[in-house]
Amino acid sequence: MKISNKAFASTMIFFLLILPLTHSFNYQQALSISLLYFESQRSGRLPYNQRLTWRHHSGLTDGLHQGVDLVGGYYDAGDNVKFGLPMAFTVTMLSWGVIEYGEQIAAAGEYIHALEAIKWGTDYFIKAHPHPNVLWAQVGDGATDHYCWQRPEDMTTSRQAYKIDENNPGSDVAGETAAAMAAAAIVFSRTNPHYSHLLLHHAEELFEFGDKYRGKYDESIEVVKGYYPSASGYMDELLWAATWLYKASGKEEYLKYVIENALDFGGISWAINEFSWDIKYAGLQILASMLAVEEKQKEEKLIVEAYKSKAEHYLCSCLNKSSTNNNLKRTPGGLLYTRKWNNLQYVTTATFLLTLYSDHLESSNQRLRCSNDDEVGPEEMLSLAKSQVDYILGENPMGMSYLVGFGGRYPERVHHRGASMESVKEKRGFIGCVQGYDDWYGRVDGNPNVLMGAVVGGPNERDEFNDERSNFRQTEACTYNTAPLVGVFARFNQLQSQNHDF
Template sequence: MREFGDSKRQEQAYSSLIYGQHNFHWYVTLLVSIFLAILPLTQPFDYGKALSKSLLYFESQRSGRLPYNQRVTWRHHSGLTDGLEQGVDLVGGYYDAGDNVKFGLPMAFTITMLSWGVIDYGDEIAGAGEYSHALEAIKWGTDYFIKAHTHPNVLWAEVGDGDTDHYCWQRPEDMTTSRQAYKVDEKNPGSDVAGETAAAMASASIVFRKTNPHYSHLLLQHAKQLFEFGDKYRGKYDESVKVVKGYYSSVSGFTDELLWAALWLYKATDKEDYLRYALEKAYEFGGITWAINEFSWDVKFAGLQIIASMLLMEEKHRQMEYKNVLEQYRSKAEYYLCACLNKNNNVTNNVKRTPGGLLYIRQWNNMQYVSNAAFLLTVYSDHLQASNQRLRCDQGEVGPEEIFAFAKSQVDYILGANPMAMSYLVGYGLRYPQRMHHRGASIESYKENRGFIGCTQGYDNWFRRKDPNPNIVVGALVGGPDQMDQFSDDRENFMQTEACTYNTASLVGVLAKLHGLQERDFDSPLVASS
């Protein structure tokens, strides 16, 4: 369903134009609206440009001392004393969204998904000239995790806290809010954050294996220690770091992260012990019992089920001792994929869609589920293509082309093929959100104005302004429209206008794949001669 999609309404509009029944301003408004609505249908999206902007986004979210080659010039150094009170260097890492807190669990998931994108689509990223930027985005996170893992059984899981941070509206360069750091250890366990950080470092170790083998080895050692720590001292991190509750609570518990970490360590080391862990604990930890229709920074089941199911293609895993459990993993992976494709028999087992065709999980920051689904669908489509298989759903088998076409439709919706004719990737396209819920973006740049902006001064002078943000957070994927495809570009509308690092992270791999196909089609003799 699209604005101005009804031919009768268009005919009436043009008749009014011809007979002069409305004023000139109305004509112009109508024509512009029609133009914006049909533009995504008449012009192909530039996936390479969207990919470049997506990777640029992570530079806007950097904490710490910015490097000489920093491209986002409206940002400056921040958080330079992080960890000082606790006697540890915690400078660096990423702010998760529009605030100035460093939350370890979503940060680690961001790095895992960026790494997975590079592992599977590194050639396409390199073909777009963005490989070094992708590696820089990953390394900014893993450098921080190395610092935060100060002992085999100690991981610093958060710097700052949401309560004091949300009381103030300040640029990160001006922060006066608490920078207290919080850790998990033997007495205060956090298996979920330890497991996800292990997954991030294990997956990144694969990324850096050829370009930086020493660094790759270092990451792998940290990943192994973190996994062992998380498994030996089990517990939810939000029970140990209570200030995270209400912001990034671990609703799914920690078992999904331990299985997820084990599979990534298996992929990084090829050591059977890690695979055996994921198989032997598959039932106890819910890997083959939970049928889930969302994949996020909190709920990893669908992702780990897909990784496990793809192992079936490898000859060494077709032995009977492995096959039965891997088949059960595949069954649950298929449930998730079929739910996204609306192919499960029970309608309640399918993911809802907006009238415009967007997957819709929940009101707050829905786009994270969309980009994650698009990535998993793309990865599994490639797997089916390579192994000459089809997806088995209640409503019949689905080929890899159809699966990927749906993934592409979700990306195209993000980039502008939607009823609002709005790109939800900031900085991309003719029309995108101008009033992101983002402290640094909404206040005059520190480079332009080095005068201190106080805690409540930011709210008084900047937050409530109706003007567009003075700084553009290029590549940020905002929360997106509601269940009826409606979007209100308002700074106070944080459910729709705030963006998060993990929204964009999953998008990188899919954009790279789409760009690679676009380049291939453009270079084909048929297209070149037309």
């Protein structure tokens, strides 16, 4: 009997879905660990309930020379700079996770910690936005910071702060910060309505500022170009912010903006197969595709359908079913692969969007159409998302968990200044700029402090991983790597508790 390729593929998918796991991961533990990571990245005066006790106060004079209080916020990765664009994206993704999976996070006992992680960022954004048309978008200088290997508590590097304003625009960072505050406003609308209102006020002002004074922030703050340049420009962030503002406020003017600028700003013309701190189109398209539009608004409905079409292009690319052959590559071990530097950031965002859209299809009784003869059900999307999460947690050719602190084997030499040196609480003596490199950076031993919950850059295109501190492309972790997984871990924990074979 001859079996067609399509029938064979369908049969294999069916068996993959019903077979029990070769590994049974504790998603609740992964969730708890992931939220610890944001405490390790805190800048400023740490609170009394700080759980990662090897960290201490740092950056307590940030903004002093500019006459503004910029104490707080997050360090983005293994350095001691506060970069506004990735920090804002981190908070947006944390907030989106809580919006979609707040009940599951609460059921796992981590709701308060999730809100604390978001608020640590939004409290800082409020400080960084002291006037309607001013946003402080960076503290510290990447060049001088990377010259030194110091604990954040010992910093001697420049704490120069950089802002955008009417004469030095930055619509991308203004838009992403507006999106973060709008999404967080939804999160806090029940538990802290006053704070929610304050966040929404700042979000609306920032969006108006970013839209009125248009420009790329890396042209106003040139020192950021070597670290977080805005390759996609600012149009995706403006559409992204407007969509979040519509969800947060319900004001029709924001929906009108998303509809009227959909074509010119690339929302329904760009077909993208990555979602990141820089390129928001895929996330925007999925968010916009799920907007509720009244039946009588025919034009709006058509534009939302166009957003949906582009969203599905991204999802089909992840599933290796794109009709345009613009599929994401995969490693031999099955990991989605975008590029060699910090590839897992793209995997975690893809995993979040796949999980979210799978739930959307399930609840609306729909299927994903990737081509005329190829439809995908929600279970297949969820299966792909799960395979990526399980790969990160240890089901991979290296047998390595890329979530630090999870499982029996994980990276021990994470490229991270604070984690790689003895805690300031254990070794109170000052560690100088070059001394850190001389005494700590090149050590063969593992880091003295475990960077719990960090998702490192991950393996290369051949599933290989070299656990060396100097191998920053693979061993450095970033806040925006972990943030998308918070909601996903909570959702998978719920599914696991409902079905032991999940």
